[in-house]
Amino acid sequence: MTVYLDCNASTPPDPRVLETMWRCYALEHGNAGSPHEFGRRAKEAANLARELVGALAGARRHEVVFTSGATESNNLALLGLAEHGQTTGRRHIVSTQIEHKSVLEPLELLRQRGFEITLLPPNAGGRVSAGDIVAALRDDTLLASVQDVNNETGVSQPISEIAEALADKNILLHVDAAQGFGKTGAILHHQAIDLISISGHKIYGPQGIGALIVRRRNSQLPPLAPLMTGGGQEFGLRPGTLPVALAVGLGKAAELAGLEANTRAEKCRAFRKHLWESLQEFRPTIHGDPNFTAPHAINLSFPNVDSEQAIEALAGLLAVSNGSACTSVCATASHVLAAMGVAAAELDGALRFSWMHDTPTPDWEAVCGVLRECQAASNASSR
Ligand code: PMP
16 A cells, blocks of 8 residues: 655545535535525535634634635735735835745746845755844835745744744735644734635645635734635635635634644654654655654655655655655756755755654555665666
8 A cells, every 4th residue: 555645745634524525515505605594504604614714823714715725825915915015115025935836936926026025045954044034124025925834844934933023013924834734833823924824735624725814913904905806705805606615624624633733743743753763774864954844744865866766666655755746747856955055966866755643654664675776776877
C-alpha cells in the first residue's frame, strides 16, 4: 500500500466531514439567498459553518467570507485592496520571498499597476524576521502580507510578533494561513491581523472551499473591493451561489480541528520522530529550522539522490513531492528553497514529506532500500 505523505498539498477529508456534507447535500438543497424555508435552512447551516470557522481565528461569523480556497482568498485580500491603495496614494506593500504563488503573483500584478512591493528574504532556516518587516515599513505602506506556515518547509513565521509590531500602526496585515489554520493554536486570534486566508482541503475538509476572514478593527472593515460582480453574496465581497454543503464541510473540519488540535499535533510529532530516526543512515539535510517547523512536515535532501528519480522509485511505497504541488505542475525549482540559499545540488534533491495524525507507518526499511538503490544508480552514472 502506498502511504500518502503529501498532506501539505491536500489532506484526505475526515469521514465525519463527509458524513456532515452528505446529510447537507441530501436534505438542504435550498439556495442560501432564497426567502423561503429551504433558503432559510441553508442560510442557517452556512452561518453555523461561518461561526465554526471564525472561532478558530477569534472572528465573528459576519467576518467570514467563503471563497473557493486560499488561492482566491489571497487574490481577494491583495487585489481587493488595489483601488483603496490607488485612491489614498498608499502603494507600498511588504511581503516575503517565500510566499505561495497565489500571493506572489497577485503582488506582481499590483507591481505592474504602480505599487511598490518589498519582498523580504528569509534566513537560512526559512524564517523571516518581524524586525525586518518593521524596518521595511514606510509612510505609504498599505499592507504587510506574511504566511503563517510555509507549505514547502513547514517553517512557521513570527506572526504574533509581526501582529504585535503592527497593532498600533495604520497598516493592514494579511496572513496566508492555508497551512497553519486549525493547527497553530490561538496565533490567528490577534486582533491586528485584518485578513486571513484559509483552505478547506488542508484541514481534512473538502476541496473547492476556503474563506477570507475580514476582521473589523475599531469597528472598521478593511477597505476591500470585490474581484467579481454579481449577486452581492458574501457581504458583497464574493458573488455567486454559496455551495452550502462545502461550507458546512469546512465548518465541521474547523470544529474538529479546534477540538483535536493537540492530539493531532502529538501524533504528528511521533510520526516525525520515527521518520527522522528511520532515515538517519543517509544523513539527510533538513531544509527549514527544526525549532520552528510544524509537526506535520519536513523537507529533506539526501546526498546523491535526485528528487524526481526518488519520487518515481518510491512509487508503491510513499507518495511524496518536491516543492509545492503547484510548483511541480510548473516544473520550476523551488523559489522557497532558493530564497533560503539552498545550494543548487541540494535543490534538485529536496523532497517534501507531509503527513497527518492518521497516517499509517510506512515500511521505512523498504523506503531505505529504494533510496540506497537511487544513490547507487547515481554514483554509478557519475563514475
Ligand atoms: N497558500 C499556501 C501557503 C498553500 O500551501 C496553498 C495550497 N498549496 C495555497 C495558498 C492555495 O490554497 P488552495 O489550494 O486552497 O487554493
